[in-house]
Amino acid sequence: MATEKLDLNLKNEFSKLDKTSVIPVYYQVAKILEGLILEEKFGPGEMLPSETKIAELCDISRMTVRKAISELAERGLVIREKGKGTFVSKKDFNYATFKHIDLHDKMRKKGYEVTTKIIQADILKTEDDSVDNIAKKLNLSPGERVLRYGLLSYVEEKPYVFEKKYIPYTKQSPILESDIIDSSLPRLLTLHDKTKTPYTNSRVLKAVILNEEAKHLEIEKGSPGILIEQLIYDKDENPIGYEESIYRGDEYMLVSEDK
Amino acid sequence: MATEKLDLNLKNEFSKLDKTSVIPVYYQVAKILEGLILEEKFGPGEMLPSETKIAELCDISRMTVRKAISELAERGLVIREKGKGTFVSKKDFNYATFKHIDLHDKMRKKGYEVTTKIIQADILKTEDDSVDNIAKKLNLSPGERVLRYGLLSYVEEKPYVFEKKYIPYTKQSPILESDIIDSSLPRLLTLHDKTKTPYTNSRVLKAVILNEEAKHLEIEKGSPGILIEQLIYDKDENPIGYEESIYRGDEYMLVSEDK
DNA sequence: TAGTGGTCTAGACCACCTC
DNA sequence: AGGTGGTCTAGACCACTAA
The missing domain is CATH 3.40.1410.10 (Chorismate lyase-like)
Known part of the structure; x- marks a missing residue:
């Protein structure tokens, strides 16, 4: 089945995760997801696996997954939609924020x-x-x-x-x-x-x-x-x-x- | 004692909190803290009560307090320092973000x-x-x-x-x-x-x-x-x-x- | 050593959306 | 009804800081 294949691929991607590392797990997960988006394994507009799904795949708590995704959401790389899922943003570079510091x-x-x-x-x-x-x-x-x-x-x-x-x-x-x-x-x-x-x-x-x-x-x-x-x-x-x-x-x- | 007095004052401030409200608790706590900072109940450079302390005072989980403080930290209103505490940022209005839209x-x-x-x-x-x-x-x-x-x-x-x-x-x-x-x-x-x-x-x-x-x-x-x-x-x-x-x-x- | 923030867990209930 | 993200809990262990 297609979903099974996807699961296997994902499991492979997430196998990079090292829970004993000094690098926080949420950070590692964020980086892995970022990489998958960057390589267009998840293209613009596509839905990421659900938080529960990722938690299962990585064998970590859902809260940790949430923290990982929050990192991406803050940067505008993904967009969360309640009841629907988390989607890769379709950025067209039509806005920019400039920071002015004293x-x-x-x-x-x-x-x-x-x-x-x-x-x-x-x-x-x-x-x-x-x-x-x-x-x-x-x-x-x-x-x-x-x-x-x-x-x-x-x-x-x-x-x-x-x-x-x-x-x-x-x-x-x-x-x-x-x-x-x-x-x-x-x-x-x-x-x-x-x-x-x-x-x-x-x-x-x-x-x-x-x-x-x-x-x-x-x-x-x-x-x-x-x-x-x-x-x-x-x-x-x-x-x-x-x-x-x-x-x-x-x-x-x-x-x-x-x- | 000074600290007891402070506790009483704080308890009073945090009594505004309504755990049955539809407004998330973390958001209410963030707003209360923001108010206290803007009214200079906690002045620039001063340390906020510890996360554990606030959790006790509000009778909520520490994770919820963390989420509240995270909101303020993201905006640069407070600065977290590991092992030391969370401090009110000294800088007032010295940064600004300008949004450019196509x-x-x-x-x-x-x-x-x-x-x-x-x-x-x-x-x-x-x-x-x-x-x-x-x-x-x-x-x-x-x-x-x-x-x-x-x-x-x-x-x-x-x-x-x-x-x-x-x-x-x-x-x-x-x-x-x-x-x-x-x-x-x-x-x-x-x-x-x-x-x-x-x-x-x-x-x-x-x-x-x-x-x-x-x-x-x-x-x-x-x-x-x-x-x-x-x-x-x-x-x-x-x-x-x-x-x-x-x-x-x-x-x-x-x-x-x-x- | 005691206190602080940083991370993480394994649950839970909710509102929302789609079918 | 079943899946999703949003919130919240009551613990836990860690690294760091200061006394």
């Missing part, structure tokens, strides 16, 4: 020297034209005030990103220069006003032409840059802080992590 | 009219200067040939993205104009040469200044654009196709989906 952490971990200096810092009235759209984003009424500051960060003495940050200024606590340099915007927000705890954020990534920022970033005016806008909200979905990060287009790019 | 799918699903036209199509020798770096990317030897074509896509008659695609030309199967327009690059690759099945891809996103592409995109020369480079590999990690997509910077942006 440069401070990333670079420091790599052992690079990262420095930050304050370019400007002032307190503005909401009525000022220069903060008009910021006031709207932060949902501020006329008469309220905004602390605006600009930071320039260097990796190995080379400018990398220019950031402009805005927080409603409430006189609650003084803000020290060291706080501005050492703290991320979310942290500074709580430092300044304990009633406002960052809860969610939304980000938008755009391509821009560098103008005044070019000078700070020590790059030619008119060069390309990547702008990431970030709006920070509290638990009640009120905006409590805004930030614009401008990266040098020649230095900064995003890499997709899809498989 | 415009054809996205727009058609929204009901917009999407059209595509061929701008150019030619077959080049690898020695040609104009495909020199492409030949390197595709790992081609001198003498081999490359099919190059340019596509311009419109949404509601407005140009949106300009794409340049390159595939090794092997005379295997003829390539029709309709194939070029209707097929994604991965699909075209298998159409043209059945021995080459796309398996993985890598993408890079950059900010650029539009030059010749500006004309096609009906935008001023020197405007910003987003360039996504895509290299497609087969099972053996050999590059089998390359694509550059240039989006109008004023129309196209990426939105973060983090929570």
Whole structure:
């Protein structure tokens, strides 16, 4: 019978499994399944053997099989469908996710020297034209005030990103220069006003032409840059802080992590 | 005692848990823990109660607690350290993932009219200067040939993205104009040469200044654009196709989906 | 040595899907 | 009704860490 033959083939594939190995069983099973999918023993859209079946074949617990398949499902290699089965995904590469990681952490971990200096810092009235759209984003009424500051960060003495940050200024606590340099915007927000705890954020990534920022970033005016806008909200979905990060287009790019 | 007090507080927090609910217990526990972290009941760097402890407090199995914490660990909210404990991550909002979805799918699903036209199509020798770096990317030897074509896509008659695609030309199967327009690059690759099945891809996103592409995109020369480079590999990690997509910077942006 | 997370078991019940 | 994935249990042993 066809199914018997399949079983035999599978049993053969799974015989590679070494339960005494230091390598976790679930990991081995995941790798074997990945290999079978890669070799198109299970083609796109095809159903994998059921979890129970694999557990029997490998003589391991079903929970272990589940953990193995979970590894593949997380990566989008297979898709689970309740009541139906687990299927090899038909990926057509029509989507991609790009991960943006804050440069401070990333670079420091790599052992690079990262420095930050304050370019400007002032307190503005909401009525000022220069903060008009910021006031709207932060949902501020006329008469309220905004602390605006600009930071320039260097990796190995080379400018990398220019950031402009805005927080409603409430006189609650003084803000020290060291706080501005050492703290991320979310942290500074709580430092300044304990009633406002960052809860969610939304980000938008755009391509821009560098103008005044070019000078700070020590790059030619008119060069390309990547702008990431970030709006920070509290638990009640009120905006409590805004930030614009401008990266040098020649230095900064995003890499997709899809498989 | 301090620890007793903490236990009481925690017991109180976990009393929200409803084991009879249709909502999975692990999900409820994850949400409770997430809340405690966001309210800074457990601050950055602080250790969470051990899995065993939480299991006792909630009167549930440790495996269920593990699944709950796994949810948080995947999102980077907490970090597990073997032999030590589980700690609240110190980083706040310092990473973001941006999802890029192919415009054809996205727009058609929204009901917009999407059209595509061929701008150019030619077959080049690898020695040609104009495909020199492409030949390197595709790992081609001198003498081999490359099919190059340019596509311009419109949404509601407005140009949106300009794409340049390159595939090794092997005379295997003829390539029709309709194939070029209707097929994604991965699909075209298998159409043209059945021995080459796309398996993985890598993408890079950059900010650029539009030059010749500006004309096609009906935008001023020197405007910003987003360039996504895509290299497609087969099972053996050999590059089998390359694509550059240039989006109008004023129309196209990426939105973060983090929570 | 005691506590932690990492792995694994051998069951169980459920909701869902297909026949 | 029988098969599937989703959840959950109450144990177990392990490697690692810190005191």
